[in-house]
Amino acid sequence: MRGILKKNKPNKHKWPFQLLFLRDDPTKSVRVEEVEEINFRAFRAHLEKGHSIFITPKSRQA
Numbered sequence: 215m216r217g218i219l220k221k222n223k224p225n226k227h228k229w230p231f232q233l234l235f236l237r238d239d240p241t242k243s244v245r246v247e248e249v250e251e252i253n254f255r256a257f258r259a260h261l262e263k264g265h266s267i268f269i270t271p272k273s274r275q276a
Contacts, residue, residue, distance in 0.1 A: 231271055
């Protein structure tokens with residue numbers, strides 16, 4: 215998987231993402247973050263707790 219995420223050329227144009235962190239608990243809370251880079255350590259920690267994450271590209275305004 216490491217080879218899939220590695221880029222050969224630097225990305226001059228970063229595309230923003232919306233990350234939706236969903237908690238699998240009685241509150242069913244959702245935290246939304248808008249980022250240009252994904253922190254995979256935080257991503258993994260959230261999943262290891264049994265929660266869910268949705269990733270969607272955020273459209274850029276012209």
